Amino acid sequence: MSAPTPIPTPDAPLPRPTGPVTLQQVAERAGVSSATASRALHGSSGTRIVGEELRRRVLDAARELRYVSNAPAQALARSTTSVVGVVVHDVADPYFAAIAAGAMGVAREHGLLVMLAATFRDPELELDYLARLRAQRARAVVLAGSGFADRDFTRRLAAEVDAYRADGGHVVAVGEHGIASDTVRPANRSGAALAVRHLHDLGHRDFGIVSGPRALTTVRDRLDGARRQLRSLGVPLPPAQVIDGGFTREQARVAARTLLTRAPDLTAIVVLNDVMAAGVLAALRDDLGLRVPDQVSVVGFDDLPFAADLNPPLTTVRLPLADIGARAMDMILTGPTIEPRTLDLDTELILRNSTMPPR
Amino acid sequence: MSAPTPIPTPDAPLPRPTGPVTLQQVAERAGVSSATASRALHGSSGTRIVGEELRRRVLDAARELRYVSNAPAQALARSTTSVVGVVVHDVADPYFAAIAAGAMGVAREHGLLVMLAATFRDPELELDYLARLRAQRARAVVLAGSGFADRDFTRRLAAEVDAYRADGGHVVAVGEHGIASDTVRPANRSGAALAVRHLHDLGHRDFGIVSGPRALTTVRDRLDGARRQLRSLGVPLPPAQVIDGGFTREQARVAARTLLTRAPDLTAIVVLNDVMAAGVLAALRDDLGLRVPDQVSVVGFDDLPFAADLNPPLTTVRLPLADIGARAMDMILTGPTIEPRTLDLDTELILRNSTMPPR
DNA sequence: TCCCGATGGGAAAGCGCTTTCCCGTAAGCT
DNA sequence: AGCTTACGGGAAAGCGCTTTCCCATCGGGA
Numbered sequence: 113m114s115a116p117t118p119i120p121t122p123d124a125p126l127p128r129p130t131g132p133v134t135l136q137q138v139a140e141r142a143g144v145s146s147a148t149a150s151r152a153l154h155g156s157s158g159t160r161i162v163g164e165e166l167r168r169r170v171l172d173a174a175r176e177l178r179y180v181s182n183a184p185a186q187a188l189a190r191s192t193t194s195v196v197g198v199v200v201h202d203v204a205d206p207y208f209a210a211i212a213a214g215a216m217g218v219a220r221e222h223g224l225l226v227m228l229a230a231t232f233r234d235p236e237l238e239l240d241y242l243a244r245l246r247a248q249r250a251r252a253v254v255l256a257g258s259g260f261a262d263r264d265f266t267r268r269l270a271a272e273v274d275a276y277r278a279d280g281g282h283v284v285a286v287g288e289h290g291i292a293s294d295t296v297r298p299a300n301r302s303g304a305a306l307a308v309r310h311l312h313d314l315g316h317r318d319f320g321i322v323s324g325p326r327a328l329t330t331v332r333d334r335l336d337g338a339r340r341q342l343r344s345l346g347v348p349l350p351p352a353q354v355i356d357g358g359f360t361r362e363q364a365r366v367a368a369r370t371l372l373t374r375a376p377d378l379t380a381i382v383v384l385n386d387v388m389a390a391g392v393l394a395a396l397r398d399d400l401g402l403r404v405p406d407q408v409s410v411v412g413f414d415d416l417p418f419a420a421d422l423n424p425p426l427t428t429v430r431l432p433l434a435d436i437g438a439r440a441m442d443m444i445l446t447g448p449t450i451e452p453r454t455l456d457l458d459t460e461l462i463l464r465n466s467t468m469p470p471r
Numbered sequence: 472m473s474a475p476t477p478i479p480t481p482d483a484p485l486p487r488p489t490g491p492v493t494l495q496q497v498a499e500r501a502g503v504s505s506a507t508a509s510r511a512l513h514g515s516s517g518t519r520i521v522g523e524e525l526r527r528r529v530l531d532a533a534r535e536l537r538y539v540s541n542a543p544a545q546a547l548a549r550s551t552t553s554v555v556g557v558v559v560h561d562v563a564d565p566y567f568a569a570i571a572a573g574a575m576g577v578a579r580e581h582g583l584l585v586m587l588a589a590t591f592r593d594p595e596l597e598l599d600y601l602a603r604l605r606a607q608r609a610r611a612v613v614l615a616g617s618g619f620a621d622r623d624f625t626r627r628l629a630a631e632v633d634a635y636r637a638d639g640g641h642v643v644a645v646g647e648h649g650i651a652s653d654t655v656r657p658a659n660r661s662g663a664a665l666a667v668r669h670l671h672d673l674g675h676r677d678f679g680i681v682s683g684p685r686a687l688t689t690v691r692d693r694l695d696g697a698r699r700q701l702r703s704l705g706v707p708l709p710p711a712q713v714i715d716g717g718f719t720r721e722q723a724r725v726a727a728r729t730l731l732t733r734a735p736d737l738t739a740i741v742v743l744n745d746v747m748a749a750g751v752l753a754a755l756r757d758d759l760g761l762r763v764p765d766q767v768s769v770v771g772f773d774d775l776p777f778a779a780d781l782n783p784p785l786t787t788v789r790l791p792l793a794d795i796g797a798r799a800m801d802m803i804l805t806g807p808t809i810e811p812r813t814l815d816l817d818t819e820l821i822l823r824n825s826t827m828p829p830r
Numbered sequence: 831t832c833c834c835g836a837t838g839g840g841a842a843a844g845c846g847c848t849t850t851c852c853c854g855t856a857a858g859c860t
Numbered sequence: 861a862g863c864t865t866a867c868g869g870g871a872a873a874g875c876g877c878t879t880t881c882c883c884a885t886c887g888g889g890a
Contacts, residue, residue: 131550132608132638134876145840150878160879163838178634180606184546185876188845191490193543195586195607204572204776204793206565213563216589220596225603227554228562228587230575237579244584247539248554249491275537279491361776390780417563417720421749423782434563493846504870509848519849522868544846547875 133177141173142166149174153181187249192280196444197245197253198437199229199238205387206416207433211256211286214437222445224251235260242272245281252282252444256437259289259329266290282448284440288329294443296436296455300330301337303429303459307382307411308341310427310461315469316380316409317347320371322357322364322392323384331359334384334413353378357388364388368395372402379408379470386412386419389426393466397423409467425464432457492536500532501525508533512540546608551639555803556604556612557796558588558597565775566744566792570615570645573796581804583610594619601631604640611641611803615796618648618688625649641807643799647688653802655795655814659689660696662788662818666741666770667700669786669820674828675739675768676706679730681716681723681751682743690718693743693772712737716747723747727754731761738767738829745771745778748785752825756782768826784823791816 139149144166152162152170162170173179187193198215200208212228219226227250229241238257245253253276260266270291273283284294311319321338324331335354342349355371357364364383368391371381383389389412396402396410404410404424412419415430439455498508503525511521511529521529532538546552557574559567571587578585586609588600597616604612612635619625629650632642643653670678680697683690694713701708714730716723723742727750730740742748748771755761755769763769763783771778774789798814 132876136876146877147840147842147879148838151839154878161838166839178630180602182547182876183603183607184543184552185845186878187543188541188547188847189876189878191845202572203562203575204565204568206563206568209563209565209568212587213561213589216562216587217591220589220591225586225588225607227584228571228575229584230572230579232576232579243539244542247542248584249541249543271537361780390777394780418749418777418780421753421777421782422780491846494848495846505847506849506870506872507868510869513848520868525869541846544875545848547877548846548848550875 132182133179135179135181138170138173138177138179141177142169144170154186191249193249193251194223195225195227195248195250196441197227197229197241197248197250199231199241199245199253199255199257201231201233201257203228203230206418207385207387207414208256210416210433211437211440214434215254215256215441216437217434218438218441218445224441231257233257235262235265239268239272242269242276246272246276246279249279250281252284254437254440254444255283255285255289256440257286258331259285259287260327261290261329261332262327277448282444284443286436286440288333290329292452294448294453294455296439296443296457298431298436298457299459300333301340303413303431304334304337304382304384305341306459306461307413307429308338308345310463311380311382311409311411311467312341312345312347314380314409314467317470318375318378318380319347319349319353320375320378320381321349321354321384322367322371322381322388323354324357324359324388326356328359331384338382350375357383357391359385359388361387361391361394364391365395365399368392369399372396372400380467381408381410383410383412386414386416386426386428389413389428390418390422393422393424393426405466405468406471409470411461411467415462419462420464422466424466427464427467428462430460430462491541492538494538494540497529497532497536497538500536501528503529513545550608552608552610553582554584554586554607554609555800556586556588556600556607556609558590558600558604558612558614558616560590560592560616562587562589564746565777566746566773567615569775569792570796570799573793573798574613574615574800575796576793577797577800577804583800590616592616594621594624598627598631601628601635605631605635605638608638609640611643613796613799613803614642614644614648615799616645617690618644618646619686620649620688620691621686636807641803643802645795645799647692649688651811653807653812655798655802655816657790657795657816658818659692660699662772662790663693663696663741663743664700665818665820666772666788667697667704669822670739670741670768670770670826671700671704671706673739673768673826676829677734677737677739678706678708679712679734679737679740680708680714680743681726681730681740681747682713683716683718683747685715687718690743697741709734716742716750718744718747720746720750720753723750724754724758727751728758731755731759739826740767740769742769742771745773745775745785745787748772748787749777749781752781752783752785764825764827765830768829770820770826774821778821779823781825783825786823786826787821789819789821 231237357367412428590596716726771787778785
């Protein structure tokens with residue numbers, strides 16, 4: 113007798129099929145219908161329970177074939193997914209990185225996958241991404257970037273959000289976006305007021321503010337908080353002493369230089385975020401030769417991780433960034449409610465070494 | 472005459488249908504078949520062109536209904552998606568944030584959506600996410616976290632990667648992962664050597680190293696590079712002068728303290744990444760009262776954005792982080808090749824003020 | 831003994847797209 | 861004219877799941 117043709121292993125050899133393994137193949141290998149296989153693997157449909165024996169066979173077959181279900185197909189059939197979108201301005205910005213990390217942490221705990229979209233500060237892209245996330249049937253999206261204070265943009269955003277919502281989507285916003293939605297709201301106003309009050313308590317009366325693009329609601333809120341506090345304290349703030357630092361280190365650095373040439377006598381600067389504060393500190397120290405806090409006090413905003421490592425360590429208003437992300441994700445998990453919810457997250461002044469009484 | 476009731480627009484009122492708008496509905500509104508609607512909206516299928524008139528009608532209908540196609544359905548039909556996965560250890564870590572940002576930049580330019588997964592340094596999760604990304608039919612994934620030097624883990628990773636690849640997926644790794652795949656490889660070894668050589672050129676002969684978890688291939692490579700260079704320079708490195716800084720600021724801070732008590736005479740420290748360097752600087756300055764660089768020189772690794780703002784500004788080995796991410800994404804776009812490709816990205820020593828000749 | 835209600839499995843109908851055919855019409859040849 | 865090509869549109873067959881029905885089986889109560 114010649115050598116027999118290769119004998120199939122008892123339970124059928126592992127096929128090396130073309131393309132991904134399908135549920136059907138798993139079912140065949142387990143000797144059951146695809147309905148049973150589906151129920152055994154994802155037993156979600158009501159009370160239907162698969163018998164112990166079959167269940168085991170299916171699970172084994174799935175493992176042997178390294179089966180993972182086709183998520184798009186599943187999404188189509190179930191008409192729901194387990195992906196959520198998070199849109200930020202820029203992941204490389206530690207502010208957004210921290211929020212995203214917070215959100216991703218709780219997403220993971222609940223088996224959600226996150227699609228992260230970075231708009232690089234282009235409002236148009238925000239709209240775009242929202243539409244694409246809607247197309248993806250993302251279960252929810254958190255709008256983590258700052259809102260834009262632009263009439264037309266807000267209208268279009270609202271329209272897109274409405275469309276998304278009509279499709280069953282849920283959006284939660286971080287900060288004001290001019291849309292009615294669940295929102296977690298960092299205390300930008302009172303935080304800025306805190307910074308001002310601290311400086312005022314120290315005895316400062318001549319303030320400068322390094323702000324950001326006015327179009328951002330975050331900037332508006334912080335600026336407004338600082339202004340109000342100043343006013344209620346009876347301290348004047350000449351327009352020339354508020355300058356736009358562009359929300360980046362470099363722009364803030366040059367802004368600080370012009371600010372100081374415009375108002376060489378100011379003794380206190382509140383900078384509307386820590387990234388810019390780093391630039392301001394650099395300008396003061398390296399460009400202007402001014403000592404902080406001896407000659408000028410500065411306080412930042414956000415309390416990013418590097419704030420403590422700046423020179424000098426930065427006194428700043430802490431925002432619970434990871435919490436912001438985490439709470440936003442929580443709101444997603446508890447699903448949309450009849451009335452939009454608002455969660456206010458408080459700030460805290462972190463005292464370090466960039467402030468002291470004026471001479 | 473009383474005010475007329477709102478007149479329905481001529482072409483049928485916009486329905487407020489339950490659930491998302493489907494292609495079918497768009498087709499009906501445009502008075503064409505769904506085939507034509509599909510072609511008009513996503514004309515990808517070969518040469519089939521839709522007539523001008525119909526095309527316009529379809530586009531209009533789609534816009535009016537705010538239609539976006541159901542991505543999962545599309546994925547199922549086309550059996551391909553436009554999502555790519557990026558898995559990192561932790562987005563809040565500026566190192567990963569920068570890589571992710573680089574990747575997302577080019578992803579955006581090409582209309583790719585990115586699913587970002589953070590393993591929080593749990594290898595198990597890496598495997599998990601890889602499987603889920605496979606389930607999502609992500610077109611490709613970039614493994615941006617450091618590899619783990621663990622026999623068993625690597626085997627399992629390879630198996631998962633193979634499965635993913637068999638399904639048509641493409642994986643590109645950043646750094647060594649022990650798998651045969653496209654990889655972009657930061658020059659960790661030569662970068663560390665660079666740091667050592669710089670310090671040696673300055674005249675330092677007594678080195679300390681603040682390392683990280685040995686299980687990470689990134690750590691191994693950097694450590695190895697430093698060690699080799701030291702050896703070839705004939706400089707001894709007692710085991711006690713290599714300490715694990717845990718890859719975090721806080722752990723590195725305490726590590727630096729013990730390092731200095733073990734070896735009070737060392738004059739140069741190379742720290743295997745910048746976030747640890749921040750901790751080391753803090754320890755030296757605030758805990759130990761040692762002046763940098765006067766008494767101890769330190770050089771970091773990565774050149775994270777905050778490195779220039781540390782006290783003192785940190786001399787460090789720059790890794791082109793955004794490029795790493797961008798190039799990895801490029802490799803995804805050019806698709807898998809027969810032979811795995813390797814792209815080496817070079818480092819550069821950035822001189823700042825944390826190093827000087829020993830006294 | 832007969833009937834009835836659980837129980838668990840399978841057949842098959844979608845989910846919303848894409849794409850292959852198939853077809854009618856309008857050109858472009860000889 | 862007669863015939864071949866394009867050309868552009870539509871019908872319908874999937875893509876890989878989930879879920880609704882339907883059905884066979886079995887245990888128990890009257």
